[in-house]
Amino acid sequence: MVGKSEASKHCIGELCGEITDFSRLPSYGAARPPGLSSIMGGCGIAGCMDLNGGKIRGDKIARMLSIMSERENGLGSGYVAYGLFPDHKDEYCLQFFFDNEESMFAVEECLKKRGEITRDECVYTTNHTDIPLPHPMVWRYFFVPKSSSNPKYKDPDQCIVDLVMNINFSIHGAFCISSGKDMAVFKGNGFSYQIADYYDLSRYKAQMWCSHSRFPTNTPGWWAGAHPISLLDWSVCHNGEITSYGVNRKFVEMNGYKCTLLTDSEVITYTWDILVRKHGLPLQVAAFAMAPMYYRDMELMNDHNRQLAQQLRITYKEAFLNGPFSILVGRSRPEITMLAMADRKKLRPLIIGHNEDDGMIYAASEECAIRIADNDAYTWVTNPGNPMIARVGEGIIRYGTERPFEGAFNEQ
Amino acid sequence: MNSDMWKVPDRFRPVISSLCITCKKCIKECSYDVLEFNNGAIHAKHGCVACQRCVEMCPQDAIEIQRVPETMAPHGTYTERHRRAILSQANSGGVLLSSCGTDIPYNSIFDDLLLDAAQVTNPAIDPLRETVETKTYLGSRNGSLRLSSEGSFAVKPGCGIMMDMPVMLGHVSLGAVSYNTQKALFMAARRLNILAGTGEGGLHRDFREFAPHLNSEVASGRFGVNPDFLKDVASIEIKIGQGAKPGHGGHLPGEKVSDLISETRMIPLGTDALSPYPHHDIYSIEDLEQLIATLKEAVNYEHPVGVKIAAVHNIAAIASGAVRAGADFITLDGFRGGTGSTPRIIRDHAGIPIEAAVAVVDKRLTEEGLRNRVTLCAGGSIRSSADMIKMIALGADVVGVCTAALIAMGCRLCQSCHLGKCSWGIATQKPDLVSRMDPELGATRVVRLLSAWNEELKEILGAMGIDSVESLVGNRDRLRYIGPNPRIADIMGIKHAGEGWG
Ligand code: SF4
Ligand code: SF4
Numbered sequence: 086m087v088g089k090s091e092a093s094k095h096c097i098g099e100l101c102g103e104i105t106d107f108s109r110l111p112s113y114g115a116a117r118p119p120g121l122s123s124i125m126g127g128c129g130i131a132g133c134m135d136l137n138g139g140k141i142r143g144d145k146i147a148r149m150l151s152i153m154s155e156r157e158n159g160l161g162s163g164y165v166a167y168g169l170f171p172d173h174k175d176e177y178c179l180q181f182f183f184d185n186e187e188s189m190f191a192v193e194e195c196l197k198k199r200g201e202i203t204r205d206e207c208v209y210t211t212n213h214t215d216i217p218l219p220h221p222m223v224w225r226y227f228f229v230p231k232s233s234s235n236p237k238y239k240d241p242d243q244c245i246v247d248l249v250m251n252i253n254f255s256i257h258g259a260f261c262i263s264s265g266k267d268m269a270v271f272k273g274n275g276f277s278y279q280i281a282d283y284y285d286l287s288r289y290k291a292q293m294w295c296s297h298s299r300f301p302t303n304t305p306g307w308w309a310g311a312h313p314i315s316l317l318d319w320s321v322c323h324n325g326e327i328t329s330y331g332v333n334r335k336f337v338e339m340n341g342y343k344c345t346l347l348t349d350s351e352v353i354t355y356t357w358d359i360l361v362r363k364h365g366l367p368l369q370v371a372a373f374a375m376a377p378m379y380y381r382d383m384e385l386m387n388d389h390n391r392q393l394a395q396q397l398r399i400t401y402k403e404a405f406l407n408g409p410f411s412i413l414v415g416r417s418r419p420e421i422t423m424l425a426m427a428d429r430k431k432l433r434p435l436i437i438g439h440n441e442d443d444g445m446i447y448a449a450s451e452e453c454a455i456r457i458a459d460n461d462a463y464t465w466v467t468n469p470g471n472p473m474i475a476r477v478g479e480g481i482i483r484y485g486t487e488r489p490f491e492g493a494f495n496e497q
Numbered sequence: 498m499n500s501d502m503w504k505v506p507d508r509f510r511p512v513i514s515s516l517c518i519t520c521k522k523c524i525k526e527c528s529y530d531v532l533e534f535n536n537g538a539i540h541a542k543h544g545c546v547a548c549q550r551c552v553e554m555c556p557q558d559a560i561e562i563q564r565v566p567e568t569m570a571p572h573g574t575y576t577e578r579h580r581r582a583i584l585s586q587a588n589s590g591g592v593l594l595s596s597c598g599t600d601i602p603y604n605s606i607f608d609d610l611l612l613d614a615a616q617v618t619n620p621a622i623d624p625l626r627e628t629v630e631t632k633t634y635l636g637s638r639n640g641s642l643r644l645s646s647e648g649s650f651a652v653k654p655g656c657g658i659m660m661d662m663p664v665m666l667g668h669v670s671l672g673a674v675s676y677n678t679q680k681a682l683f684m685a686a687r688r689l690n691i692l693a694g695t696g697e698g699g700l701h702r703d704f705r706e707f708a709p710h711l712n713s714e715v716a717s718g719r720f721g722v723n724p725d726f727l728k729d730v731a732s733i734e735i736k737i738g739q740g741a742k743p744g745h746g747g748h749l750p751g752e753k754v755s756d757l758i759s760e761t762r763m764i765p766l767g768t769d770a771l772s773p774y775p776h777h778d779i780y781s782i783e784d785l786e787q788l789i790a791t792l793k794e795a796v797n798y799e800h801p802v803g804v805k806i807a808a809v810h811n812i813a814a815i816a817s818g819a820v821r822a823g824a825d826f827i828t829l830d831g832f833r834g835g836t837g838s839t840p841r842i843i844r845d846h847a848g849i850p851i852e853a854a855v856a857v858v859d860k861r862l863t864e865e866g867l868r869n870r871v872t873l874c875a876g877g878s879i880r881s882s883a884d885m886i887k888m889i890a891l892g893a894d895v896v897g898v899c900t901a902a903l904i905a906m907g908c909r910l911c912q913s914c915h916l917g918k919c920s921w922g923i924a925t926q927k928p929d930l931v932s933r934m935d936p937e938l939g940a941t942r943v944v945r946l947l948s949a950w951n952e953e954l955k956e957i958l959g960a961m962g963i964d965s966v967e968s969l970v971g972n973r974d975r976l977r978y979i980g981p982n983p984r985i986a987d988i989m990g991i992k993h994a995g996e997g998w999g
Binding site: 325326328329330331332335336338339340341363364365366367370379380381389392393395396397399400401402403405407408409429430432490493494 | 632
């Protein structure tokens, strides 16, 4: 596996008619492209979930994502699957990109110091692909952190967060791409259909899938930089450009996170972790911190909600995501959950679909993504800045058309 | 010629044209007694400060203030400015006083910064069609919001107030300016729903009605500070230093301590009002902590208590200390900021530019995880909405504006405030001069100015694809540097023009 990445930065192109000149851009695996300090661009997102907990094969999500072909240019795409490891539900599944063996050894040493690797395996990838080289090696570890008397690491989640941050920040050639329980990320530098083929997603069955394809503006392809961006069991697929990035980065840094991917999407992922896991906010309340209500609209709310909305906005003004976005957020705990929302001006598209008969829920940038999977699904759009939340076993918790905070406080 | 007091040449001279109808209005208007009537015509004596009052008031537009050409032999090192200062000091033997901000043309870093705008990948927003918000909070924050399962606050949120724009009128005390001027500023603050600083002189009883829009000052002289006053106002600011005179106190001479001032400051008529250089109960950070705690206690933790510090070399560490000592907001005052009276040596040579100060303080507080606990205010030399916007992008939540508001009300920046004869009725206590300031008109003009700035702020936010001002605060990614000294850009954490995001 290692060594597959040999040199050639400028290759392929001729093999696949759809690859344009973008393939001439250099490609990078786990290590950050030199000089890269931020990635911006447009994108497509798609997600599906079986509310009854049934399993969905990966080729379904690949079809949904790939049909939105105008939303990608071959510089990155990815998928995240939830409910993937019922037999390893209580272990953290850490998936890595490695550029070379040294980085792999360094990571393993690091992991062994902080816990136990209960199992490790190579993540399947095909040899038959036209994705431009190099291809980083993809490895999976099931990991249980050591219980520690050090209060800082008492919380296993915090231990994982620190471990991942440290590895991504300091081990050159290694990058942890997912670190949650019962979930895994499959991503890389290619078109959505190439990545689906590369990992052979049809071999995986999951209760929920989220996915992302990219149309970046002239930044090099970087495997680790592709979406979904994930930390613990959080995953974020993000279409948009956050105009407040400089402020949002301060928010996560103040809360002890290191920005290693330099994308606004990374900051969004960490923000969910801070607001929900660390500060204990209900999911939809956290959503309204990131897409806060206008002060004018707060005047129309009842006292309780107005005060909450105001304090949320004042306290978390650095978490306010300004500018256009639509995002899919996934989580596996306490139950597998999908959240889909757009910015408070609804400057990026988002459509939700639901089929009551088979309990499927869909969310995507374009309706075609839903229709190719299910012609009969009922579709609707969420209100600006208003989250749709659905959870396995519980159904649709919010349609994204309700008033803010409705049902927030018996939600969890 | 008085043998030991030599002439310092005038820099300005009124020139009266043939349009003059000798109505003599200008003679009455000139508070510096420069103009006289003889031989059937108006003549100028010496002493013109270019306050432009006569020019504004002349019904015939017959007056023009001209700059007197430099007449001393040119010299590269001993400029005329230096020689004038030497002559004045040899005349008086004293410290040279001046007012307003420094008149030395230091390079303004604001002018070396360019703002970003949205193109293609994110849409620009038209503030006339879409909501762009400029409401701003001033006060403490908790860094997190803890909610009970019913959705009520498990921990009491911070205390503070909302303003309609990210602007605060700076501190000008009654004493430094006239009753009518302070009233005009307070009226403007109320109409704009923002705060105005009271200055250090306490609050005149007539102005109690404005208290909900006032940021009161607890300065080293503690003039007028009492519990009632503190409980009335919106916020309380401990003044450690002022940008125009860091490390300096204040001195209102006895002759200016009129009935009005004596009553407001709570000192006997005709005595000098002296503000010590340091607070004599604050010789260290622990002492500051105690005063902050005392004031919070005095107002039942219902109003934010802040600390104002002048932008000096070690500003980042000092600001961080003040936050740790419990300050709910920090006000930074830059070295080009204004004042009613200051030793010229300090005004012109001490401190650092506010642009650098704000950026390093914002960075430092962020690194230390403190930035989301406080509101950062900054002022000193905000000449335009562009400066205000850049100040916000550099890291300020709230921008202090003072000199610009005074200019809107009539001040022409003649830098003679310390003489107490302001012809516009601003920096004076002389009743006939004070009556020249119409509070209603003054307030209207300040409201117009700041409303215009707020519209310009919305335009810029919209152009950047940002729909609320808080998303610009400290967003240094949206600034680029084009000046001569990229090192300062590095220090402030700003990229050079031409560098993209990737
Ligand atoms: S105010 Fe004008 S018109 Fe009247 S005396 Fe002076 S210069 Fe002449
Ligand atoms: S306030 Fe009056 S004296 Fe002071 S600079 Fe302005 S015009 Fe001149």
